[in-house]
Amino acid sequence: MNITMAHGAGGETTERLITEIFMSAFQNKELLRSGDCALLPGAERIAVTTDSFVVQPVIYPGGDIGRLSVCGTVNDLLAGGAEPKYLTAGFILETGLELNTLKLIADSMAETAREAGVMIVAGDTKVIGGKGGLMINTAGFGIVPEGREIGPEMCRPGDALLISGTLGDHHAAILGKRMGIKNDIVSDNAPLREMVETLFVNGIRVHAMRDVTRGGLATILNELAKSSKVCFELEEKALPVSESVHSFAGLLGLDPLYMGNEGRMLFSVDEADAEKALELIRKSRYGENAARIGGAAETHGYGTASAPSVILKTLIGGRRILKALVGEGLPRIC
């Protein structure tokens, strides 16, 4: 077996790579929780996460790799219930990269870090031979406040599912730029601190959060269902997808349910708080298109043939099982 692109696509193949190679080599109970970040014991609970960013092109409609490298890591910390504090940044620069481009990207990182309320406190730079590319790794540290208990294993039957905005924008923006398809789609890359904190400040009982990235909403819900041992039911008509992304995906045979975002959070909240939570998210920055898309239910006989994890009620009233992404999410050919 060799590494193929499918190993990096965020679906089932990625999960297997992580479980079979990294989890089994590094295993410890923090890693085994499989959350967006680890919560470490100490005087306080410290949340730690790391992510590498290799997106091409490095500047795309609505953002750039610098902004992305901050958003991705900050949102992972938020999803773990932490208040993001510090980032480190490691740069791998390829020869030929224009300094002006690097400057622009660094400025964008700084601005996004300011917006997210985090400090970039350590860094590293390496240069390798290449064609002017640039990759960034960021690690993030945050503190989880006393008494806050949220995590991928905490969804409960009866929970309402809220999504903070339209699906697939980042994925479509990158793909459109790469393929030179003219469109008005911009990436949704954004740090979601204000949105998440307003929920906690207002006492919303958030049970679980996930940053909707690679693999898309369908894959992430499958992972949550597995961790929490519940099943989810979604309403297709409630799913927010912009007109442009809808047509773009239709053109290429992609499904927005399997396309990634970089500034969307999925919340599993107590049903009693759902309406208030939705209102708060909609009022917060980046949350104007938030929607209630379904809920969690009891699963009977988890993992058996008759107990699908994620079911979509389609526009025409049919029921479709949504599985995790398989392979690379390839476009159709005719």
Add this chain to the structure above:
Amino acid sequence: MPYESILRFLTEYDGEKTTIMEICGSHTAAIEHNGIRSLLSPAIRLVSGPGCPVCVTVSAYIDRLIELSKRPENVIVTFGDLIRVPGSGASLSDAAALGADVRMVYSPMDILTLAKKEPDRVFIFAAVGFETTAPVYARLVELSEEDGQKNVRLLTSLKTMPEVVDILCSSGGEIDGFLAPGHVCAVSGYRIFEPLAEKYNRPFVAAGFEGNEIMAALYALVRLKGRGVVRNLYPRVVTAEGNTSAIGAVSRIFEKGDASWRGLGRIASSGLYLRKEYERFDAGSRGLDRDRVAEGCRCAFVLQGKETSTACPLFGKNCTPSSPKGACMVSGEGSCFNAFQNSQNGLDGGFRP
């Protein structure tokens, strides 16, 4: 007719058992995406036909691509689906992991840009498809000719629908009606199915790809059972005669010839090949007949609507989307892939919530 009435009819139908084949892979995918099976009476059975281009490609074609990919000057350019289809041994994805230059594109025209950038290399397009994609390849050949582009080739596996549908009808399958492929009808015109409808006394209905369009077509097919007629329920796109300029382009560049279909063997006059005057563009497409499938693989029967995917002994066990043994499990349009997606762990494709 309001959608609610159509839905009620199809849900409550308790007449004679009726089997409908959707020929086109895009319909197979749309049926799963809309959860249409969950809405139909148990007396209405849907089976998938041979209209997923990747699924009907023989192993010799994949083997030939892999062989071509081993020459350092060659670059294989392809749509995504084909990358993971196993040949008699490896897939293109395996070849790429070992260093072959395989590039995925979304439009065949992208090959021209690539070929101009690297004039020293030979770019070979894996030109798989039906009547729908053939015009694009025809245009690609014409443009390469006009530009004097010398490093573009096609390895074709192009097939046409009426001949294979004729075989399905005559081989004694129990198909009562056909959801005619919307895109093929758009190019070739719905008339191409009239001779078959009359010959075999079975209805063909051209349909779009939205959930309600498919439901309306299924309603019409159940109603028309036993009648040899063609109906067009996709009039905003499909006409009787089709797209004459596309048909013209295809016949300028390609000629008819026998073609081998995975599981179905050689079918007379069901393929398209580059004409003699364009053979310099051909990367060796003729005579690719050998078809080795994995032991136990039932793709051949699934493609003819004679068996369901779940009846295959490999389904969900040795053959899954992440480790496919047959082409029907690879493509998003494949019958097995869709059946697998609609079952929680691959063992129960007949899920009805």
